[in-house]
Amino acid sequence: MSIRILVAVLLAVPSPDGLSQSLSPDQALATGPAVLETGHADIGPRYRDGAWSIQIHDDATVPPVWRSPDDAVIRVRDAAAQAVPDDPAYAFLGAPAGTRVHVLPQTRQDGVVWLGWNTQDPGLLERAGRGVTMKLRGVRGPGQLTVFLQSGTLGAPQVLWSSRDAYPQALWVEKNTHTHANWVFGAPGVYLVALDVAAELADGSTETAGVTLRFAVGDAASADDARTAEIMLPAASPPPVPDDEFDLPLWWAGVAGMLLVAVLAGAGVRGAAVRRRAERARS
Incomplete structure (x- = not known):
């Protein structure tokens, strides 16, 4: 596959198909270990039975379910490997042009999990004010992690999170939003991604929950290792x-x-x- 084609795959604009969705309040919370390696999945805050949490909405099962990030490992298959484009606009990836990296793309791709986030849980829609703040607290892995958006082949990449930068890194998300981005992993292996999500509620209060996303990058990476690994978060800076x-x-x-x-x-x-x-x- 040529570099031109690879760039098109990496930078494609997300089509409206699949992004317009609504979630049923009756969707169950599945329990037990699971490996998500194909299909559609979203990270999402939930407010249910008086409890605030961050879960993964698994749309690959029928009917769709929510899963705990402690149970679910996101597998990034070798089929997701691409070469870094020969373009200085992608220097933020921290790898020379031609380097093979694993990419969960912004658009749906057969054989690769399509990972995004949503703020569409019915309990959240009922309780939240304007939206939530998703905050990257830390990353553990053998390579760099970068999450970025691309608006077409002519638009400049918009870096949302990068493990090269200082923590925490905040991202504002309005409620009733469904978004997908490019997740780029610099090397195969186990990655842990620590997130905090804070919701500004309609009554003026704030609810916050933390979560660790678990990735097994590459066919040879162990899902069991990803499920049992731990992350040491960087200390907060003094005020x-x-x-x-x-x-x-x-x-x-x-x-x-x-x-x-x-x-x-x-x-x-x-x-x-x-x-x-x-x-x-x-x-």
């Missing part, structure tokens, strides 16, 4: 100190305290010497 407020660190406070003691002690010694000289003068 900045306001301009109108300055707090000394604890060790500076200790130094300041010792300096104060030394100054007072010095003053006491000098005061005693002055008193002795005054007494000798009087005598």
